Amino acid sequence: MSEAPIRTVFFVSDGTGITAETLGHSLLAQFPEGKFRQVRAPFIDNIDKAIDCAAHIREATAADGIRPIVFSTLVNETTVAALHKADALFLDLFDRFIGPLEAELGQRSTHAVGRFHGIADSMNYKNRIEAINFAMAHDDGVSNVGELAEADVVLVGVSRSGKTPTSLYLAMQFGVKAANYPLIPEDFERNKLPGELHKYRDKLFGLTIAPERLSQIRQERRPNSRYASLENCRYEIDSAQKLMRRENIRWLESTTKSIEEISATILQTVRVDRPGF
Amino acid sequence: MSEAPIRTVFFVSDGTGITAETLGHSLLAQFPEGKFRQVRAPFIDNIDKAIDCAAHIREATAADGIRPIVFSTLVNETTVAALHKADALFLDLFDRFIGPLEAELGQRSTHAVGRFHGIADSMNYKNRIEAINFAMAHDDGVSNVGELAEADVVLVGVSRSGKTPTSLYLAMQFGVKAANYPLIPEDFERNKLPGELHKYRDKLFGLTIAPERLSQIRQERRPNSRYASLENCRYEIDSAQKLMRRENIRWLESTTKSIEEISATILQTVRVDRPGF
The missing domain is CATH 3.40.50 (Rossmann fold)
Structure with missing residues (x-):
């Protein structure tokens, strides 16, 4: 049996990255044999930072010889698009869950950046x-x-x-x-x-x-x-x-x-x- | 415009529920106009507790006049099935993300209950x-x-x-x-x-x-x-x-x-x- 390669895991967020990291840790704990190198990328709140972050993802691919895994909670669509120019397994919290929530609540989400603490949380x-x-x-x-x-x-x-x-x-x-x-x-x-x-x-x-x-x-x-x-x-x-x-x-x-x-x-x-x- | 009804939101987990809650808070913060009543349901680690939890979900539906939203991190399939007997919008972390991760890593996940702190985390x-x-x-x-x-x-x-x-x-x-x-x-x-x-x-x-x-x-x-x-x-x-x-x-x-x-x-x-x- 060949040894599993080390994978770089990115936690990308327009805010603190706490949610992406919590989510990622829970999921990766289901793969105890995996070897993961973790990189935090908080405050990715504009397109330049997203382009930078995509470059880091490409560097990790080159270093590891395999594409990284990216847990992301970005909400801004242009920022997301810039990030997705890199190749990775993107597991995107908002992408998967905001749609069903909008349909259920009959409301559009604000797509507001860094809303870890919403008004309700103050x-x-x-x-x-x-x-x-x-x-x-x-x-x-x-x-x-x-x-x-x-x-x-x-x-x-x-x-x-x-x-x-x-x-x-x-x-x-x-x-x-x-x-x-x-x-x-x-x-x-x-x-x-x-x-x-x-x-x-x-x-x-x-x-x-x-x-x-x-x-x-x-x-x-x-x-x-x-x-x-x-x-x-x-x-x-x-x-x-x-x-x-x-x-x-x-x-x-x-x-x-x-x-x-x-x-x-x-x-x-x-x-x-x-x-x- | 009619006032949005109060929705009950459940955070269901076989462990502490921290991940489900963190995830849920981040997502709900995107709906600042929503009115949510939050219920924690940690340690739902067997079928009896899941049946109980499903009953609470039904009670919330009756009280609110609308079905609840359930953020869940359950990993055991029988427990999940028992919970899903109630009607709710289920936003299930493992359901959405474990499949793509298994495919990417070429490993089966352990489906281990309450692995918030995996071996890698000790x-x-x-x-x-x-x-x-x-x-x-x-x-x-x-x-x-x-x-x-x-x-x-x-x-x-x-x-x-x-x-x-x-x-x-x-x-x-x-x-x-x-x-x-x-x-x-x-x-x-x-x-x-x-x-x-x-x-x-x-x-x-x-x-x-x-x-x-x-x-x-x-x-x-x-x-x-x-x-x-x-x-x-x-x-x-x-x-x-x-x-x-x-x-x-x-x-x-x-x-x-x-x-x-x-x-x-x-x-x-x-x-x-x-x-x-």
Whole structure:
């Protein structure tokens, strides 16, 4: 069997290219044996830039000995035409989907360039920025537990169980205000939730993690510490799970899950009282 | 002209639904006059869940008086078939793009469920988590400037110019390690970059913002303070721009840009020395 050649993959957009890249990554993940070299081409918003981009596509063909794959979200027809002068497999988001949508909605699309954030999204955008600021201000416990009234979600779990990246992702992607609150050995000794967390039980969501993995993560931070020892990690995780079970807190195991998966699961479980949820 | 009815839009996925949602948002932004109610349906990974989801689609049809629009990234054919028993405009990512990709690559796709993070992505995933931790640890200045050696990008700008959300987005989306460093009045008096930032000039990127907008943002934090006054914001922005110009730092105006746009622009400008860039 001959080895598959390396393919260059372009993500071409008149805006940031985030959509083209997200689309492309999902599709390429279905071909785990493929070898891909990725090139981002954002802000291709006029014909000169499209001509340049077509030249890069031709160069990649020459270098690889095979034509590239191009995920594109260009909306302007002249720009598209200039790009298509190069040879490639073009997988064009708007080309495939805008037609059926126009027919279904009985409306012409605006063909507006770089409309990743449409008018409908501007409220969402403000929510997202506010939520990021909130997550930053309420990372790893809060001095004034009353501020948790404003939170949509409060993540609890031992140190390094994944609370911080998850709360930031919830904010960034969904505009959800997530605070996080560590469970520490003193909480286990008292065997109750810290501070006034019990007041916000509906918003609580627990993260747990395999002790072996936790120990590994903590070793990178504080090598050979008691904090990172497998024995201590086992004790903390075991105590945290007992506490969460007794307090009836919903939780999940983060060990083999991505922050995207953890976040999507939380949003299915915790009710967010805001439009859009 | 009759008012367009509200349409329910479903984002259906066997994984997190992030791809379906990103795709859907980009497309719907082309129809700014449309009124859409959005429903997330992640983790539809077996036939029972697909039958449930089809029931929700039928309920939405009954409630709206018009069939919904469904953005789907399901890969399993039986699940897809169960979903398609409901009536809707189905815009199916895999259905449209997997065929051409299989033909082009000469490989069958795995049709693996929930492969948002394929094998090829696991390194990227680790980079992203590390980058998030890095951004958190190097937000708003660092005590030990030597740690900046590890940064891919160092954002500079006055307080509240957008450095924090941008560095978190760079980390989360691209796995880029971004530190950020505030420019404060003392820097302007000395008229030079703080600390040893000049050593890392290649990694520096400046953010600036319209004084009016800055004053508005700061007012929300500290109402009626000198910090938030328009006069002071004008002085700080003016001084920061002079400093950046003199030090030859590339910068952009963040006022009307989203964090996605700012981040994509930074990645076009600052060279990140890692595979994938």
